[in-house]
Amino acid sequence: MALHRRDALRTSSKRLSSWLLGAHMLAFVPAIALSAFWIAGEHALVMVALGLPILYLLTGTLNEAHAAKTREVDATTGLPMIDQLENDAEEMIISCSEAGRKSALFFIQLEEFEALVQRYGQEATGALLERLGERFRALLREHDTVYWLGGARFAILIAPVPQFELESAVQLSSRLQSAAEEPVSVNMQALFVSAAVGFCLSTRSPEGTASAWMRASETALNEATRNNPSSIRAYSAEMGETSMKREALMREAFFALDNGEISPWFQPQISTDTGRVTGFEALARWHHPKRGTVAPADFLPALQDTGQMERLGEVVLYGALTALKTWDRAGFYVPCVAVNFTPEELRNPKLAEKIRWDLDRFDLSPDRLTIEVLETIVAGSPEDAAARNLAALAKLGCRIDLDDFGTGHASITAIRRFTIERIKIDRSFISRVDKDQEQQRMVSAIQTMAERLGLETLAEGVETSGEHAMLGQLGCAHVQGFAIARPMPFDDTLAWLTQHNTKLGTLPQIRGGTAI
Secondary structure, rough: OOOHHHHHHHHHHHHHHHHHHHHHHHHHHHHHHHHHHHOOHHHHHHHHHHHHHHHHHHHHHHHHHHHHHOOOOOOOOEEEEEEHHHHHHHHHHHHHHOOOOOEEEEEEEEEOOHHHHHOOOHHHHHHHHHHHHHHHHHOOOOOEEEEEEEEEEEEEOOOOOOOOOHHHHHHHHHHOOOHOOOOEEEOEEOOOEEEEEEEEHHHOOOOOOOOHHHHHHHHHHHHHHOOOOOOOEEEEEEHHHHHHHHHHHHOOOOHHHHHHEEEEEEEEEEEEOOOOOHHHHEEEEEOOOOEEEHHHHHHHHHHOOOHHHHHHHHHHHHHHHHHHHHHHOOOOOOEEEEEEEHHHHHHHOOOHHHHHHHHHHHHHOHHHHHEEEEHHHHHHOOOOOOOOHHHHHHHHOOOEEEEEEEOOOOOHHHHOOOOOEEEEHHHHHHHOOOOHHHHHHHHHHHHHHHHHHHEEEEEEEOOHHHHHHHHHHOOOEEEOOOOOOOOEHHHHHHHHHHHHHHOOOOOOEEEOEEEE
Protein backbone atom coordinates (compact mmCIF):
# COMPACT_ATOMS: atom_id res chain seq x y z
CA MET A 1 0.00 0.00 0.00
CA ALA A 2 2.86 2.36 0.83
CA LEU A 3 4.36 1.71 -2.61
CA HIS A 4 1.03 2.46 -4.27
CA ARG A 5 0.73 5.74 -2.33
CA ARG A 6 4.23 6.78 -3.41
CA ASP A 7 3.39 5.97 -7.04
CA ALA A 8 0.18 7.99 -6.84
CA LEU A 9 1.98 10.92 -5.18
CA ARG A 10 4.74 10.90 -7.80
CA THR A 11 2.19 10.83 -10.63
CA SER A 12 0.18 13.67 -9.04
CA SER A 13 3.37 15.70 -8.62
CA LYS A 14 4.26 15.23 -12.28
CA ARG A 15 0.76 16.24 -13.31
CA LEU A 16 0.98 19.42 -11.21
CA SER A 17 4.44 20.21 -12.58
CA SER A 18 3.24 19.60 -16.13
CA TRP A 19 0.26 21.91 -15.57
CA LEU A 20 2.28 24.70 -13.95
CA LEU A 21 4.94 24.64 -16.65
CA GLY A 22 2.51 24.20 -19.54
CA ALA A 23 2.29 26.75 -22.35
CA HIS A 24 -1.21 27.76 -21.21
CA MET A 25 0.34 29.39 -18.12
CA LEU A 26 1.87 32.10 -20.36
CA ALA A 27 -1.65 33.53 -20.67
CA PHE A 28 -1.40 34.58 -17.03
CA VAL A 29 1.82 36.59 -17.56
CA PRO A 30 0.00 39.95 -18.14
CA ALA A 31 -2.05 39.52 -14.95
CA ILE A 32 1.07 38.60 -12.94
CA ALA A 33 2.96 41.57 -14.41
CA LEU A 34 0.13 44.00 -13.57
CA SER A 35 -0.03 42.70 -10.00
CA ALA A 36 3.73 43.16 -9.67
CA PHE A 37 3.43 46.77 -10.93
CA TRP A 38 0.72 47.66 -8.39
CA ILE A 39 2.66 46.07 -5.53
CA ALA A 40 6.31 46.99 -6.30
CA GLY A 41 6.28 49.50 -9.13
CA GLU A 42 7.86 49.76 -12.56
CA HIS A 43 11.02 47.74 -11.81
CA ALA A 44 8.98 44.74 -10.72
CA LEU A 45 6.89 45.03 -13.90
CA VAL A 46 10.03 44.85 -16.08
CA MET A 47 11.47 41.91 -14.14
CA VAL A 48 8.26 39.88 -14.39
CA ALA A 49 7.65 40.71 -18.05
CA LEU A 50 11.18 39.63 -19.03
CA GLY A 51 11.92 37.00 -16.39
CA LEU A 52 8.93 34.68 -16.69
CA PRO A 53 9.34 33.85 -20.41
CA ILE A 54 13.08 33.30 -19.87
CA LEU A 55 12.33 31.02 -16.89
CA TYR A 56 9.90 28.93 -18.96
CA LEU A 57 12.42 28.69 -21.79
CA LEU A 58 15.21 27.57 -19.45
CA THR A 59 12.96 25.06 -17.68
CA GLY A 60 11.96 23.44 -20.94
CA THR A 61 15.56 23.31 -22.16
CA LEU A 62 16.79 21.79 -18.90
CA ASN A 63 14.01 19.22 -18.86
CA GLU A 64 14.83 18.17 -22.42
CA ALA A 65 18.54 17.95 -21.60
CA HIS A 66 17.83 15.91 -18.47
CA ALA A 67 15.56 13.56 -20.40
CA ALA A 68 18.19 13.04 -23.09
CA LYS A 69 20.87 12.41 -20.48
CA THR A 70 18.85 9.88 -18.48
CA ARG A 71 17.46 7.93 -21.45
CA GLU A 72 19.96 5.10 -21.25
CA VAL A 73 19.79 2.21 -23.69
CA ASP A 74 20.92 -1.40 -23.52
CA ALA A 75 24.25 -2.01 -25.23
CA THR A 76 23.12 -5.25 -26.89
CA THR A 77 19.68 -4.35 -28.18
CA GLY A 78 20.02 -0.58 -28.43
CA LEU A 79 16.68 -0.26 -26.65
CA PRO A 80 15.69 1.73 -23.56
CA MET A 81 15.18 -0.35 -20.42
CA ILE A 82 12.69 -0.81 -17.61
CA ASP A 83 13.53 2.36 -15.66
CA GLN A 84 12.86 4.43 -18.75
CA LEU A 85 9.63 2.54 -19.35
CA GLU A 86 8.36 3.50 -15.90
CA ASN A 87 9.16 7.17 -16.49
CA ASP A 88 7.60 7.16 -19.95
CA ALA A 89 4.52 5.32 -18.73
CA GLU A 90 3.95 7.95 -16.04
CA GLU A 91 4.17 10.72 -18.62
CA MET A 92 1.86 8.76 -20.92
CA ILE A 93 -0.76 8.46 -18.17
CA ILE A 94 -0.63 12.22 -17.61
CA SER A 95 -0.81 12.97 -21.34
CA CYS A 96 -3.77 10.63 -21.89
CA SER A 97 -5.60 12.06 -18.89
CA GLU A 98 -5.12 15.68 -19.92
CA ALA A 99 -5.88 15.23 -23.62
CA GLY A 100 -8.56 12.54 -23.32
CA ARG A 101 -6.52 10.16 -25.46
CA LYS A 102 -5.77 6.43 -25.26
CA SER A 103 -2.70 4.23 -25.15
CA ALA A 104 -1.69 0.63 -24.46
CA LEU A 105 1.26 -1.17 -22.89
CA PHE A 106 2.36 -4.52 -24.36
CA PHE A 107 4.66 -7.10 -22.74
CA ILE A 108 6.22 -9.78 -24.97
CA GLN A 109 7.86 -12.97 -23.64
CA LEU A 110 10.06 -15.19 -25.82
CA GLU A 111 9.25 -18.73 -24.71
CA GLU A 112 11.92 -21.33 -23.90
CA PHE A 113 14.59 -18.68 -24.44
CA GLU A 114 17.00 -20.30 -21.96
CA ALA A 115 17.16 -23.39 -24.15
CA LEU A 116 18.24 -21.16 -27.06
CA VAL A 117 20.94 -19.56 -24.92
CA GLN A 118 22.29 -22.97 -23.92
CA ARG A 119 22.25 -24.23 -27.48
CA TYR A 120 23.52 -21.21 -29.42
CA GLY A 121 25.28 -19.06 -26.80
CA GLN A 122 24.98 -15.49 -25.55
CA GLU A 123 26.37 -13.83 -28.67
CA ALA A 124 23.87 -15.47 -31.04
CA THR A 125 20.87 -14.89 -28.78
CA GLY A 126 22.00 -11.30 -28.25
CA ALA A 127 21.90 -10.83 -32.02
CA LEU A 128 18.44 -12.40 -32.01
CA LEU A 129 17.20 -9.89 -29.43
CA GLU A 130 18.65 -7.00 -31.42
CA ARG A 131 16.97 -8.22 -34.63
CA LEU A 132 13.61 -8.65 -32.92
CA GLY A 133 13.84 -5.14 -31.50
CA GLU A 134 14.34 -3.84 -35.03
CA ARG A 135 11.35 -5.81 -36.29
CA PHE A 136 9.11 -4.48 -33.55
CA ARG A 137 10.13 -0.88 -34.27
CA ALA A 138 9.42 -1.39 -37.97
CA LEU A 139 5.80 -2.27 -37.13
CA LEU A 140 5.19 0.81 -35.00
CA ARG A 141 4.72 4.54 -35.49
CA GLU A 142 7.47 7.07 -34.92
CA HIS A 143 6.46 7.97 -31.36
CA ASP A 144 5.71 4.42 -30.16
CA THR A 145 8.58 2.97 -28.12
CA VAL A 146 10.11 -0.51 -27.79
CA TYR A 147 11.88 -1.43 -24.53
CA TRP A 148 13.99 -4.38 -23.48
CA LEU A 149 13.12 -5.56 -19.97
CA GLY A 150 15.97 -8.02 -19.59
CA GLY A 151 16.10 -11.75 -20.27
CA ALA A 152 13.56 -12.64 -22.93
CA ARG A 153 11.08 -9.81 -22.39
CA PHE A 154 10.22 -6.74 -24.41
CA ALA A 155 7.70 -3.98 -23.76
CA ILE A 156 5.99 -1.63 -26.21
CA LEU A 157 4.35 1.64 -25.22
CA ILE A 158 1.89 3.13 -27.69
CA ALA A 159 1.90 6.93 -28.02
CA PRO A 160 -1.48 8.55 -27.22
CA VAL A 161 -4.10 8.40 -29.96
CA PRO A 162 -7.78 9.47 -30.09
CA GLN A 163 -8.98 5.86 -30.38
CA PHE A 164 -7.25 2.59 -29.44
CA GLU A 165 -9.73 -0.15 -28.60
CA LEU A 166 -9.40 -3.83 -27.72
CA GLU A 167 -9.68 -5.01 -31.32
CA SER A 168 -6.82 -2.74 -32.42
CA ALA A 169 -4.66 -3.99 -29.56
CA VAL A 170 -5.33 -7.64 -30.40
CA GLN A 171 -4.47 -7.03 -34.06
CA LEU A 172 -1.21 -5.31 -33.11
CA SER A 173 -0.41 -8.16 -30.67
CA SER A 174 -0.84 -10.66 -33.48
CA ARG A 175 1.49 -8.68 -35.77
CA LEU A 176 4.11 -8.38 -33.03
CA GLN A 177 3.85 -12.09 -32.32
CA SER A 178 4.25 -12.96 -36.00
CA ALA A 179 7.31 -10.71 -36.22
CA ALA A 180 8.88 -12.47 -33.24
CA GLU A 181 8.17 -15.95 -34.59
CA GLU A 182 9.66 -15.40 -38.04
CA PRO A 183 13.04 -17.22 -38.12
CA VAL A 184 16.12 -15.09 -37.54
CA SER A 185 19.34 -15.97 -39.35
CA VAL A 186 22.40 -15.71 -37.08
CA ASN A 187 25.81 -17.06 -38.10
CA MET A 188 24.26 -19.05 -40.97
CA GLN A 189 21.74 -20.66 -38.60
CA ALA A 190 17.99 -20.10 -38.40
CA LEU A 191 16.79 -19.39 -34.85
CA PHE A 192 13.12 -19.98 -34.09
CA VAL A 193 11.19 -18.72 -31.07
CA SER A 194 7.58 -18.61 -29.99
CA ALA A 195 6.22 -15.55 -28.21
CA ALA A 196 3.45 -14.83 -25.72
CA VAL A 197 1.89 -11.36 -25.56
CA GLY A 198 0.03 -9.68 -22.72
CA PHE A 199 -1.25 -6.10 -22.80
CA CYS A 200 -3.29 -3.58 -20.87
CA LEU A 201 -5.19 -0.68 -22.40
CA SER A 202 -4.70 2.63 -20.60
CA THR A 203 -8.46 2.72 -20.03
CA ARG A 204 -8.30 -0.62 -18.18
CA SER A 205 -5.36 0.11 -15.89
CA PRO A 206 -6.52 -0.63 -12.32
CA GLU A 207 -4.93 2.56 -10.94
CA GLY A 208 -3.66 5.82 -12.38
CA THR A 209 0.01 4.96 -11.85
CA ALA A 210 2.76 3.63 -14.07
CA SER A 211 3.60 0.73 -11.76
CA ALA A 212 -0.05 -0.41 -11.67
CA TRP A 213 -0.22 -0.25 -15.47
CA MET A 214 2.97 -2.27 -15.77
CA ARG A 215 1.75 -4.84 -13.23
CA ALA A 216 -1.49 -5.21 -15.17
CA SER A 217 0.39 -5.84 -18.43
CA GLU A 218 2.64 -8.35 -16.68
CA THR A 219 -0.40 -10.11 -15.23
CA ALA A 220 -1.82 -10.47 -18.75
CA LEU A 221 1.52 -11.80 -19.99
CA ASN A 222 1.73 -14.34 -17.16
CA GLU A 223 -1.77 -15.50 -18.00
CA ALA A 224 -0.70 -15.92 -21.63
CA THR A 225 2.36 -17.99 -20.72
CA ARG A 226 0.21 -20.30 -18.58
CA ASN A 227 -1.87 -21.20 -21.62
CA ASN A 228 -0.83 -22.76 -24.89
CA PRO A 229 2.35 -21.55 -26.61
CA SER A 230 2.00 -18.30 -28.56
CA SER A 231 -0.98 -17.08 -26.54
CA ILE A 232 -2.27 -13.50 -26.38
CA ARG A 233 -4.12 -12.12 -23.36
CA ALA A 234 -5.68 -8.73 -22.54
CA TYR A 235 -5.86 -7.50 -18.97
CA SER A 236 -9.28 -7.27 -17.37
CA ALA A 237 -10.51 -6.60 -13.85
CA GLU A 238 -11.54 -10.26 -13.53
CA MET A 239 -8.04 -11.33 -14.53
CA GLY A 240 -6.62 -9.04 -11.86
CA GLU A 241 -8.82 -10.63 -9.20
CA THR A 242 -7.87 -14.12 -10.36
CA SER A 243 -4.20 -13.16 -10.29
CA MET A 244 -4.51 -11.83 -6.74
CA LYS A 245 -6.16 -15.07 -5.61
CA ARG A 246 -3.45 -17.10 -7.35
CA GLU A 247 -0.71 -15.07 -5.66
CA ALA A 248 -2.42 -15.54 -2.29
CA LEU A 249 -2.60 -19.28 -2.93
CA MET A 250 1.09 -19.31 -3.88
CA ARG A 251 1.99 -17.68 -0.56
CA GLU A 252 -0.23 -20.06 1.40
CA ALA A 253 1.13 -23.12 -0.42
CA PHE A 254 4.69 -22.02 0.27
CA PHE A 255 4.05 -21.91 4.02
CA ALA A 256 1.82 -25.02 3.95
CA LEU A 257 4.73 -27.05 2.62
CA ASP A 258 6.91 -25.90 5.51
CA ASN A 259 4.40 -26.44 8.31
CA GLY A 260 3.31 -29.92 7.23
CA GLU A 261 -0.13 -29.14 5.80
CA ILE A 262 1.04 -30.61 2.47
CA SER A 263 2.04 -34.23 2.94
CA PRO A 264 1.91 -37.58 1.14
CA TRP A 265 -1.35 -39.51 1.18
CA PHE A 266 -1.34 -43.15 0.16
CA GLN A 267 -3.52 -45.09 -2.28
CA PRO A 268 -3.21 -48.89 -2.20
CA GLN A 269 -2.45 -51.10 -5.18
CA ILE A 270 -3.60 -54.72 -4.97
CA SER A 271 -3.17 -57.97 -6.86
CA THR A 272 -6.14 -59.11 -8.96
CA ASP A 273 -5.00 -62.68 -8.34
CA THR A 274 -4.67 -62.79 -4.55
CA GLY A 275 -6.18 -59.49 -3.43
CA ARG A 276 -3.08 -58.77 -1.38
CA VAL A 277 -1.53 -55.32 -1.23
CA THR A 278 1.31 -55.04 -3.71
CA GLY A 279 2.17 -51.43 -2.96
CA PHE A 280 0.97 -47.91 -2.32
CA GLU A 281 1.31 -44.79 -4.41
CA ALA A 282 2.35 -41.66 -2.49
CA LEU A 283 0.33 -38.65 -3.66
CA ALA A 284 0.78 -35.06 -2.46
CA ARG A 285 -2.30 -33.69 -0.69
CA TRP A 286 -2.97 -30.39 1.06
CA HIS A 287 -5.27 -30.38 4.05
CA HIS A 288 -5.99 -26.69 4.65
CA PRO A 289 -7.03 -25.84 8.24
CA LYS A 290 -9.94 -23.69 7.00
CA ARG A 291 -10.70 -24.82 3.45
CA GLY A 292 -10.30 -28.54 3.98
CA THR A 293 -8.69 -30.55 1.20
CA VAL A 294 -7.27 -28.40 -1.61
CA ALA A 295 -7.21 -30.11 -5.01
CA PRO A 296 -3.74 -30.92 -6.42
CA ALA A 297 -4.78 -29.17 -9.65
CA ASP A 298 -4.96 -25.95 -7.60
CA PHE A 299 -1.87 -26.12 -5.41
CA LEU A 300 0.64 -27.93 -7.64
CA PRO A 301 0.78 -25.03 -10.16
CA ALA A 302 1.21 -22.65 -7.20
CA LEU A 303 4.22 -24.64 -5.98
CA GLN A 304 5.53 -24.80 -9.55
CA ASP A 305 5.32 -21.01 -9.87
CA THR A 306 7.22 -20.52 -6.60
CA GLY A 307 9.93 -23.04 -7.49
CA GLN A 308 8.95 -25.42 -4.68
CA MET A 309 8.44 -28.65 -6.65
CA GLU A 310 11.83 -30.03 -5.67
CA ARG A 311 11.03 -29.33 -2.02
CA LEU A 312 7.66 -31.08 -2.47
CA GLY A 313 9.46 -34.09 -3.97
CA GLU A 314 11.68 -34.27 -0.89
CA VAL A 315 8.65 -34.15 1.43
CA VAL A 316 6.83 -36.91 -0.47
CA LEU A 317 9.92 -39.13 -0.71
CA TYR A 318 10.70 -38.74 3.00
CA GLY A 319 7.07 -39.53 3.87
CA ALA A 320 7.06 -42.59 1.59
CA LEU A 321 10.23 -44.07 3.09
CA THR A 322 9.03 -43.30 6.61
CA ALA A 323 5.75 -45.09 5.83
CA LEU A 324 7.58 -48.21 4.62
CA LYS A 325 9.60 -48.43 7.83
CA THR A 326 6.50 -47.90 9.97
CA TRP A 327 4.52 -50.59 8.13
CA ASP A 328 7.46 -52.96 8.54
CA ARG A 329 7.60 -52.34 12.29
CA ALA A 330 3.82 -52.81 12.56
CA GLY A 331 4.07 -56.21 10.87
CA PHE A 332 2.44 -55.27 7.56
CA TYR A 333 4.14 -56.42 4.38
CA VAL A 334 4.00 -53.66 1.78
CA PRO A 335 6.42 -54.54 -1.02
CA CYS A 336 6.98 -51.01 -2.31
CA VAL A 337 5.84 -47.41 -2.48
CA ALA A 338 5.59 -45.49 -5.76
CA VAL A 339 6.54 -41.81 -5.97
CA ASN A 340 6.23 -39.30 -8.80
CA PHE A 341 8.92 -36.85 -9.85
CA THR A 342 8.50 -33.87 -12.15
CA PRO A 343 10.60 -33.69 -15.34
CA GLU A 344 12.64 -30.92 -13.68
CA GLU A 345 13.41 -33.14 -10.68
CA LEU A 346 14.35 -36.03 -12.92
CA ARG A 347 16.88 -33.78 -14.65
CA ASN A 348 18.63 -32.96 -11.37
CA PRO A 349 22.11 -34.51 -11.79
CA LYS A 350 22.22 -35.29 -8.05
CA LEU A 351 18.85 -37.09 -7.88
CA ALA A 352 20.10 -40.69 -8.17
CA GLU A 353 22.78 -40.17 -5.54
CA LYS A 354 20.31 -38.47 -3.21
CA ILE A 355 17.82 -41.35 -3.50
CA ARG A 356 20.59 -43.89 -2.87
CA TRP A 357 21.61 -41.96 0.26
CA ASP A 358 18.00 -41.77 1.49
CA LEU A 359 17.48 -45.51 1.02
CA ASP A 360 20.66 -46.20 2.98
CA ARG A 361 19.55 -43.82 5.72
CA PHE A 362 16.24 -45.69 6.12
CA ASP A 363 17.94 -49.09 5.69
CA LEU A 364 15.63 -50.01 2.81
CA SER A 365 16.54 -52.00 -0.29
CA PRO A 366 16.15 -50.09 -3.58
CA ASP A 367 13.43 -52.43 -4.85
CA ARG A 368 11.10 -51.06 -2.14
CA LEU A 369 10.94 -47.76 -4.06
CA THR A 370 9.12 -47.40 -7.38
CA ILE A 371 9.75 -44.37 -9.58
CA GLU A 372 6.79 -43.38 -11.76
CA VAL A 373 7.66 -41.60 -15.01
CA LEU A 374 5.51 -40.18 -17.78
CA GLU A 375 5.71 -41.28 -21.40
CA THR A 376 7.05 -37.85 -22.37
CA ILE A 377 10.20 -38.56 -20.34
CA VAL A 378 10.68 -42.05 -21.76
CA ALA A 379 10.14 -40.76 -25.30
CA GLY A 380 12.95 -38.21 -24.87
CA SER A 381 16.57 -38.44 -25.92
CA PRO A 382 18.69 -41.12 -24.20
CA GLU A 383 21.29 -38.41 -23.64
CA ASP A 384 18.84 -36.32 -21.64
CA ALA A 385 19.70 -35.82 -17.96
CA ALA A 386 16.39 -37.45 -16.95
CA ALA A 387 17.23 -40.52 -19.03
CA ARG A 388 20.61 -40.83 -17.35
CA ASN A 389 19.02 -40.53 -13.92
CA LEU A 390 16.45 -43.22 -14.68
CA ALA A 391 19.18 -45.54 -15.97
CA ALA A 392 21.16 -44.95 -12.76
CA LEU A 393 18.09 -45.59 -10.57
CA ALA A 394 17.25 -48.79 -12.46
CA LYS A 395 20.84 -49.95 -12.07
CA LEU A 396 20.61 -49.16 -8.35
CA GLY A 397 17.65 -51.53 -8.12
CA CYS A 398 14.67 -49.17 -7.98
CA ARG A 399 11.56 -50.21 -9.87
CA ILE A 400 10.44 -48.05 -12.78
CA ASP A 401 6.73 -47.71 -13.66
CA LEU A 402 5.56 -46.08 -16.89
CA ASP A 403 2.63 -43.86 -15.86
CA ASP A 404 -0.47 -43.00 -17.94
CA PHE A 405 0.46 -45.53 -20.60
CA GLY A 406 -1.39 -45.02 -23.88
CA THR A 407 -1.61 -41.23 -23.69
CA GLY A 408 1.89 -40.39 -24.96
CA HIS A 409 4.39 -41.48 -27.59
CA ALA A 410 6.74 -43.90 -25.85
CA SER A 411 8.20 -46.46 -28.26
CA ILE A 412 8.87 -50.10 -27.42
CA THR A 413 12.58 -49.39 -27.86
CA ALA A 414 12.39 -46.62 -25.26
CA ILE A 415 10.49 -48.88 -22.85
CA ARG A 416 13.22 -51.50 -23.11
CA ARG A 417 16.00 -48.94 -22.83
CA PHE A 418 14.70 -47.53 -19.54
CA THR A 419 14.29 -50.96 -17.89
CA ILE A 420 10.58 -50.37 -17.32
CA GLU A 421 9.15 -53.15 -15.12
CA ARG A 422 5.47 -52.22 -15.17
CA ILE A 423 3.13 -50.09 -17.24
CA LYS A 424 0.19 -48.26 -15.67
CA ILE A 425 -2.79 -48.37 -18.02
CA ASP A 426 -4.44 -44.96 -18.12
CA ARG A 427 -7.93 -44.43 -16.74
CA SER A 428 -9.21 -43.54 -20.23
CA PHE A 429 -8.87 -47.24 -21.18
CA ILE A 430 -10.33 -48.52 -17.90
CA SER A 431 -13.59 -46.59 -17.71
CA ARG A 432 -16.59 -48.92 -18.36
CA VAL A 433 -14.26 -51.75 -19.38
CA ASP A 434 -16.75 -54.23 -17.90
CA LYS A 435 -19.47 -53.01 -20.30
CA ASP A 436 -17.63 -51.71 -23.37
CA GLN A 437 -16.20 -54.36 -25.70
CA GLU A 438 -13.99 -51.81 -27.47
CA GLN A 439 -12.39 -50.95 -24.12
CA GLN A 440 -11.87 -54.66 -23.48
CA ARG A 441 -10.11 -55.08 -26.83
CA MET A 442 -7.83 -52.12 -26.08
CA VAL A 443 -6.87 -53.47 -22.66
CA SER A 444 -6.32 -56.95 -24.11
CA ALA A 445 -4.00 -55.51 -26.76
CA ILE A 446 -1.99 -53.62 -24.14
CA GLN A 447 -1.88 -56.73 -21.96
CA THR A 448 -0.63 -58.88 -24.85
CA MET A 449 2.11 -56.38 -25.67
CA ALA A 450 3.18 -56.21 -22.01
CA GLU A 451 3.35 -60.00 -21.73
CA ARG A 452 5.49 -60.24 -24.87
CA LEU A 453 7.86 -57.64 -23.40
CA GLY A 454 7.94 -59.31 -19.99
CA LEU A 455 6.22 -56.39 -18.26
CA GLU A 456 3.58 -56.33 -15.55
CA THR A 457 0.50 -54.13 -15.84
CA LEU A 458 -1.39 -51.98 -13.34
CA ALA A 459 -4.78 -50.47 -14.15
CA GLU A 460 -5.28 -47.07 -12.52
CA GLY A 461 -8.54 -45.27 -11.93
CA VAL A 462 -10.55 -48.44 -11.23
CA GLU A 463 -13.82 -47.13 -9.81
CA THR A 464 -16.24 -50.07 -9.76
CA SER A 465 -16.16 -53.70 -8.70
CA GLY A 466 -17.23 -54.62 -12.25
CA GLU A 467 -14.16 -52.93 -13.73
CA HIS A 468 -12.01 -54.64 -11.10
CA ALA A 469 -13.37 -58.09 -11.96
CA MET A 470 -13.09 -57.61 -15.73
CA LEU A 471 -9.49 -56.41 -15.49
CA GLY A 472 -8.62 -59.55 -13.56
CA GLN A 473 -10.21 -61.67 -16.28
CA LEU A 474 -8.24 -59.78 -18.95
CA GLY A 475 -4.99 -60.63 -17.16
CA CYS A 476 -4.12 -57.27 -15.58
CA ALA A 477 -2.02 -58.14 -12.52
CA HIS A 478 -2.55 -55.04 -10.37
CA VAL A 479 -5.33 -52.49 -9.87
CA GLN A 480 -5.58 -49.12 -8.16
CA GLY A 481 -8.51 -46.75 -7.74
CA PHE A 482 -11.54 -45.72 -5.73
CA ALA A 483 -13.01 -49.24 -6.02
CA ILE A 484 -10.18 -50.40 -3.76
CA ALA A 485 -9.65 -47.27 -1.64
CA ARG A 486 -9.30 -43.53 -1.97
CA PRO A 487 -5.98 -41.85 -1.13
CA MET A 488 -5.70 -41.59 2.65
CA PRO A 489 -3.38 -39.93 5.18
CA PHE A 490 -0.71 -42.22 6.56
CA ASP A 491 -2.37 -42.63 9.96
CA ASP A 492 -5.42 -44.16 8.25
CA THR A 493 -3.37 -46.74 6.35
CA LEU A 494 -2.73 -48.85 9.44
CA ALA A 495 -6.44 -49.36 10.11
CA TRP A 496 -7.15 -49.91 6.41
CA LEU A 497 -4.43 -52.58 6.14
CA THR A 498 -5.82 -54.36 9.19
CA GLN A 499 -9.36 -54.38 7.79
CA HIS A 500 -8.20 -55.38 4.29
CA ASN A 501 -6.13 -58.30 5.55
CA THR A 502 -9.04 -59.43 7.70
CA LYS A 503 -11.39 -59.43 4.70
CA LEU A 504 -9.00 -61.35 2.44
CA GLY A 505 -10.12 -64.65 3.89
CA THR A 506 -13.78 -64.05 3.03
CA LEU A 507 -13.49 -62.33 -0.36
CA PRO A 508 -13.52 -64.39 -3.59
CA GLN A 509 -10.24 -64.39 -5.52
CA ILE A 510 -10.01 -64.35 -9.30
CA ARG A 511 -7.70 -66.74 -11.11
CA GLY A 512 -7.70 -67.29 -14.82
CA GLY A 513 -10.98 -65.39 -15.17
CA THR A 514 -12.77 -67.67 -12.65
CA ALA A 515 -13.90 -66.72 -9.15
CA ILE A 516 -12.79 -69.25 -6.50
